[in-house]
Amino acid sequence: MVDERFDVVLSVDRTLMTNHHGKEFLGFLATGPPVMVPEKIWMAVAAPRMRVDDLGRPLEAPYGLRKIEAALLDAGIKAAVIDPDYLGKHLKNAKVLGIGHHDYFALGPPSSEWWVLTGREPVNSKCFRKFMEKPEVRMAKKNGLKIIVGGPAAWQWLWMPDYAEKWGVDTVVEGEAEKIIVSLVQDALEGKPLPRYVHVGIQDTPVLNEIPVIKNASVNGLVEIMRGCPRGCRFCSVTLRPLRQYPLEMVEKELRVNKACGLDRCLLHAEDILLYGADGVKPRPEPLIRLHQTARQFFKVVGWSHVSLSAVKYAEENYSLITRLSEIILQDEHDYIGVEVGIETGSPRLAEKIMPAKAAPYPAGSWPSIVKDAFSIMHESRVVPAATIIIGMPDEKPDDLVKTLELIEELKDFRSLIIPMYFVPMGVLKNGEWYRAKPNGEQLEVMKACLKHDLRWIKDLSNWYFNKTNPFVKISLKTVIFLVERVAKGFRLLS
Numbered sequence: 274m275v276d277e278r279f280d281v282v283l284s285v286d287r288t289l290m291t292n293h294h295g296k297e298f299l300g301f302l303a304t305g306p307p308v309m310v311p312e313k314i315w316m317a318v319a320a321p322r323m324r325v326d327d328l329g330r331p332l333e334a335p336y337g338l339r340k341i342e343a344a345l346l347d348a349g350i351k352a353a354v355i356d357p358d359y360l361g362k363h364l365k366n367a368k369v370l371g372i373g374h375h376d377y378f379a380l381g382p383p384s385s386e387w388w389v390l391t392g393r394e395p396v397n398s399k400c401f402r403k404f405m406e407k408p409e410v411r412m413a414k415k416n417g418l419k420i421i422v423g424g425p426a427a428w429q430w431l432w433m434p435d436y437a438e439k440w441g442v443d444t445v446v447e448g449e450a451e452k453i454i455v456s457l458v459q460d461a462l463e464g465k466p467l468p469r470y471v472h473v474g475i476q477d478t479p480v481l482n483e484i485p486v487i488k489n490a491s492v493n494g495l496v497e498i499m500r501g502c503p504r505g506c507r508f509c510s511v512t513l514r515p516l517r518q519y520p521l522e523m524v525e526k527e528l529r530v531n532k533a534c535g536l537d538r539c540l541l542h543a544e545d546i547l548l549y550g551a552d553g554v555k556p557r558p559e560p561l562i563r564l565h566q567t568a569r570q571f572f573k574v575v576g577w578s579h580v581s582l583s584a585v586k587y588a589e590e591n592y593s594l595i596t597r598l599s600e601i602i603l604q605d606e607h608d609y610i611g612v613e614v615g616i617e618t619g620s621p622r623l624a625e626k627i628m629p630a631k632a633a634p635y636p637a638g639s640w641p642s643i644v645k646d647a648f649s650i651m652h653e654s655r656v657v658p659a660a661t662i663i664i665g666m667p668d669e670k671p672d673d674l675v676k677t678l679e680l681i682e683e684l685k686d687f688r689s690l691i692i693p694m695y696f697v698p699m700g701v702l703k704n705g706e707w708y709r710a711k712p713n714g715e716q717l718e719v720m721k722a723c724l725k726h727d728l729r730w731i732k733d734l735s736n737w738y739f740n741k742t743n744p745f746v747k748i749s750l751k752t753v754i755f756l757v758e759r760v761a762k763g764f765r766l767l768s
């Protein structure tokens with residue numbers, strides 16, 4: 274190994290330092306406990322090891338860590354993302370360990386739900402505990418290492434102060450850290466005292482030209498095109514952040530970085546891809562077509578992270594835009610594109626109350642028909658939504674769940690996955706009641722309807738999704754699907 278020292282090491286446990294075999298959806302497995310297979314096999318499927326260089330730097334790394342790495346490098350600080358299996362050598366010299374995570378303690382959705390339903394700890398929090406207990410981390414901490422934690426799940430440390438104490442976490446940063454991380458790390462390097470908790474307020478949230486361009490490849494070529502979301506759903510933390518749209522030149526720079534590092538795919542990331550260059554919440558064809566044509570110049574495989582269902586409907590009905598975009602990015606008639614979407618509820622009453630702008634520019638009261646129209650459009654354009662439904666929302670009534678059940682039934686012929694998630698208090702509702710009860714009658718019926726829907730479509734989609742995946746992953750997952758179906762039938766969860 275070449276001898277190179279870094280003052281700042283950025284890392285995270287294996288459930289995030291992985292590319293999930295190039296299949297983002299497999300990342301969902303890392304939010305649950307192993308089901309019907311040993312944990313080792315579960316982890317090998319969900320979170321395989323990364324390729325690393327001579328120094329233990331991963332070829333691909335989580336995008337958030339790459340942004341922090343870029344901010345520190347731009348400030349002249351010697352920093353690097355290091356794979357968790359290669360920390361030992363680097364932590365002997367490093368003064369700061371920075372960690373970013375999506376779900377440190379499995380308190381977020383859907384981990385918290387799997388935990389309640391199975392009574393077993395999901396692999397993500399188990400893996401993170403092992404990471405923090407690594408002898409090399411403990412030894413470095415004894416020798417004065419400063420530990421700074423952040424990322425989308427930073428809020429979870431406020432619920433787990435004992436762990437922060439036990440592991441010697443010096444600072445928790447909640448919010449977008451690219452602007453404040455440099456001075457925080459400089460203080461740590463100079464031995465100055467660090468604050469225990471930093472909430473990044475609006476004045477410290479980076480504006481566009483304060484967001485650095487990544488210097489090294491991100492997992493599965495993820496490239497952000499926008500930050501924030503204008504829809505203001507009451508349960509969502511994203512909504513508290515200002516909306517910023519990257520110029521196409523900036524997106525292109527990051528596409529180039531990933532290409533130069535040898536990646537063969539990209540994943541466009543925003544809370545709603547279709548709002549890139551939009552007129553408010555109304556998608557416009559020109560910027561979206563240019564964005565997708567640019568991405569296709571670099572990569573054969575172009576993926577989407579999230580879209581909103583109302584934008585799907587508006588874009589297609591006004592400009593045939595979903596059809597046009599899918600023609601740009603899909604390679605042949607056997608190809609599909611997967612994307613995360615939020616249904617959350619089938620109840621117009623609840624939609625009006627907790628996510629009044631999610632349906633915009635359409636009225637919130639017509640939410641179920643927007644969902645149905647959008648699913649139909651995506652089905653025709655070979656876009657496969659993985660949709661979330663929230664269970665246990667504040668003020669949820671049995672009739673709301675009945676409406677959700679009716680909607681799931683209406684979606685049955687559209688190629689998709691529907692994933693029920695327990696309500697987690699975030700966003701405007703962050704002081705709300707945490708939902709951790711066993712599901713009641715109607716909630717259980719919603720979960721069963723989702724299971725039935727998913728098993729049907731998983732089987733239909735598996736040949737496409739696992740095409741070119743290594744045989745071990747394909748066989749392991751097909752076995753799990755087969756066993757889940759048998760057990761569900763055994764327990765009369767499926768008719």
Ligand code: SF4
Binds near residue numbers: 503505631
């Ligand atoms: S549309 Fe999605 S990202 Fe935007 S506020 Fe609602 S839940 Fe959050």
